[in-house]
Structure formats: structure tokens, C-alpha cells
Amino acid sequence: MKVLELRSIQREEFGLYYRRTFTATVILDLLSKTVEAPITFIIETSPLGTKTIDVDIDANNLLNYPSLPVTTAIKKYIQELDSQGGLP
Numbered sequence: 001m002k003v004l005e006l007r008s009i010q011r012e013e014f015g016l017y018y019r020r021t022f023t024a025t026v027i028l029d030l031l032s033k034t035v036e037a038p039i040t041f042i043i044e045t046s047p048l049g050t051k052t053i054d055v056d057i058d059a060n061n062l063l064n065y066p067s068l069p070v071t072t073a074i075k076k077y078i079q080e081l082d083s084q085g086g087l088p
Contacts, residue, residue, distance in 0.1 A: 001069055002029040003077040006039075011088045018045045022087065026057070026074055030065050037062060041078055043087075053078055 004027040012021040020043045028035045040056045053075045059067055081087055 001031075001065065001073060003027070003073050004029055004034070006077070006081065007036075009088060019043075020087075028062075028070065028073075030062070030070075035062065039074065041074075043078070043082060051079070051082070 007025045007027060009022055009024040012023065014021050021040070022043075023038070023040050026037055026039050028037070037060075038058045042054045044052045044054070046052070055071050055074050055078070057067065057071065057074070062070060078087075
């Protein structure tokens with residue numbers, strides 16, 4: 001299982017500066033096939049600077065694959081993308 005990319009990343013405006021909400025489409029390589037699924041994710045920064053990422057996946061396309069490894073891989077991909085400045 002591998003996260004190939006995030007497409008159509010859109011930031012939703014939220015009144016709190018330490019909480020960023022996004023919607024996107026994730027492209028995954030699951031068991032030798034490519035799967036697309038819409039996701040919503042939130043990046044929240046604590047007062048000490050640590051970031052927490054929450055991911056909500058529309059898992060209708062992922063019924064034959066466990067959701068925990070998928071969620072973990074997406075969180076890692078988002079964290080790397082955010083540290084490189086790739087999010088709007």
C-alpha cells in the first residue's frame with residue numbers, strides 16, 4: 001500500500017489560526033490497483049508547536065483493505081507535504 005498523491009487540495013477557512021482544515025482526493029496504490037477516495041483532514045498546532053493530523057476517509061472504495069494502515073500512510077504523507085510547504 002502506497003500513497004501516490006493528493007489531488008484537488010482545498011483549504012477551508014476556519015476562524016481559528018491554529019487549526020487548518022482541508023479537503024482533497026487521495027490516490028492510493030492498493031494491492032496492485034489504483035484507488036481514489038475523497039478525504040478531509042485537519043492539521044492542528046498545539047501551543048508548544050506540535051502538530052496533530054486527523055484524517056477522515058470516505059472508505060467506500062477501500063472495503064477490501066484495513067483502514068488503519070491507510071490512515072497512517074496518509075497522515076505521514078500529509079506531514080511530509082506540510083513540512084515541505086506543499087499545502088495551500
